[in-house]
Amino acid sequence: MKSKKPATKAPKKQTRDLEKSRKEILDVAFMEVFSRGFQGVSVDDIVKKTSMTKGAFYHHFPTKLELGYALVEDVISPMIIDRWITPLEKFDNPLDGILQQLQNLIGNSPPAHLKLGCPLNNLVQEMSPVDKGFHKRLQTALNLWIDETEKHLNRAKAKGFLKKDVNTKKVAQFVVMAHEGFYGMLKGLDDPKAFHALYDSLEQYFAVIST
Amino acid sequence: MKSKKPATKAPKKQTRDLEKSRKEILDVAFMEVFSRGFQGVSVDDIVKKTSMTKGAFYHHFPTKLELGYALVEDVISPMIIDRWITPLEKFDNPLDGILQQLQNLIGNSPPAHLKLGCPLNNLVQEMSPVDKGFHKRLQTALNLWIDETEKHLNRAKAKGFLKKDVNTKKVAQFVVMAHEGFYGMLKGLDDPKAFHALYDSLEQYFAVIST
DNA sequence: AATTTAACATACTAATTAGTATGTTTTCAA
DNA sequence: TTGAAAACATACTAATTAGTATGTTAAATT
Missing domain, CATH: 1.10.10.60 (Homeodomain-like)
Structure with a gap:
């Protein structure tokens, strides 16, 4: 003993x-x-x-709802920064970084994991209309994602990777929309080829706004 | 009396x-x-x-789940055809039709309605990983949407509105992804200007694949 | 007209739910 | 060392849940 x-x-x-x-x-x-x-x-x-x-x-x-709020603020929001924003710092051209991360975190994910979708998107779709406290915090998280993406797009612009006339705020919103859309789509579909289809189209869009 | x-x-x-x-x-x-x-x-x-x-x-x-299945098959699927596919028939160029319908059904929607999102996307995100029966039916509905969109894109191609080398299946997937993404984004954000930002970007993408 | 059957209504049940009331044990400051 | 407060554990409750058992009424069939 x-x-x-x-x-x-x-x-x-x-x-x-x-x-x-x-x-x-x-x-x-x-x-x-x-x-x-x-x-x-x-x-x-x-x-x-x-x-x-x-x-x-x-x-x-104090309540189940408060736990939900904490999930958004203390778990999911930092996770977004960790997975989608911080990695961009290593890229000279942030547009390359965005595409690379999509490939890494979604394209290379096992189907079993893709079936769960995106933690933020899941909660947005389920809880945003149901509870005001959720809606407020989810909106904040989404805007955080958009704003941080915009910062990197501004950097891309300053470095001459982006055309001078592009509205980086608009592009940032489109990029985050695409992330949610990718996740949502691949969650519903089973097709493993679907990612490449979506990826290719987004790449084409990036080409238009790039110098 | x-x-x-x-x-x-x-x-x-x-x-x-x-x-x-x-x-x-x-x-x-x-x-x-x-x-x-x-x-x-x-x-x-x-x-x-x-x-x-x-x-x-x-x-x-017989069960609550069976009701859910009926919602997907008998209510939501026909609704998708009615709102997003059939209207395209009136357009000589389906790409114009897709953008028009986005403007009509999303851009011109009151914010109160946008807060509810998309009936199909909501269920995909909430129920797809939870129940196999749901997943199967939601996948069928998504593929219906994609397939019908592809048909119109093929028509666009035949009429010379689309470049010869575009993969209409891929574009169809991207288009449906954008619909889900638009809905999901506008549900989470409150910004009424967000729609135009997303719309403009999608329009730019359409320009790339058009002749 | 009589009888069967389809389309419901009413009343229940056992399990699950979020939350509470109250106890116990650990930690830390005096 | 002690005592108070923090960090839990245990045991409960009232409401809600999906589903059932059984009764009733309208409709179709004969």
Whole structure:
């Protein structure tokens, strides 16, 4: 039996950690909501997949809706930045970066993962008309995506990759729309060739606005 | 009191009509599901907004899922043909028709209606990963939309409006993707100017593939 | 006209739901 | 060390859920 406590200094023997617990709930909730929808998941479902109980859940989130809000603000929004914005920094031409990321994160994704769609788009379509608090936060997340994309497009313009007369705000909106559209389409279709079709068309559009 | 029955031949005094009742349930269910999502609507919700009761509902549909399937096949699919395909017949150049219909049905829609998004896209995003029966039927509906769009693009090609080397299947997929993307975007954003931004970009893309 | 059957209505059930009330254990500051 | 508060656990509740069992009425058939 090794239940003896070694006399060496306790190496971080915390059994309770607010931040870690919150993160565990959010992580589990994210996957559940991602795959079954916000209204399709119950608080009990989430709790069951957690190492905690209902008491813990409601210690962290006053209502199920507040958990949903936290998912948008604390999980999904940072994820968008991580996956779609930050990687663009490595590209001299942001337009190349956008196409590259589409290829990496969507084109190269296994079909099983594509079937779940986009976490943000899923919630926009499901919850935006249903709850004002959701709508507000989802709108903020979408605008964040658009604004950050626009910044890189402005950089592209400054570097001479984009025609002088292009409206980068408009293009940014179109680019984000295409991301949502790609995800939505590939979620509904099974056709693995569909991505290339969409990708090729977007590439053609990029060619028009490029120098 | 006018409760007397005129001796004139009964002018269709049916109190029970299978088809009419089914249609009433489907119509009510469509609006409820359209605005609150399939999982956000209960059978009792639907029944309450109907002139019938639960007994009638389960006389027409064995389960809630079967009602959902009927919504896709009997309500939404015909609606897509009516709104997005049939109108194209009036246009000499189908590409003009597609842009016109986008302007009519989305650009000129009141924001209150745009907030509900697209009935098909809503269900694709919410239900496609959740239930196989849904996925299959939603996929069929999407492919119907794509195939019918492709037919008109082939007509455009035959008439010389499209470049000879364009792949009409690919373009059709991109067009439907754009429709879903437009709807999804405008549902999340509030910006009334967003439509024009998206529209302009799509128009530029059309210019590339046109003669 | 009588009888069968189709088109419903009414009343129920067992499971699930979000949320609460109250207890227990860990942590940390004095 | 102690005591208070934070971080949970347990046990409950009232409402809602999809679905059923059974009754009733209108319509079609004979």
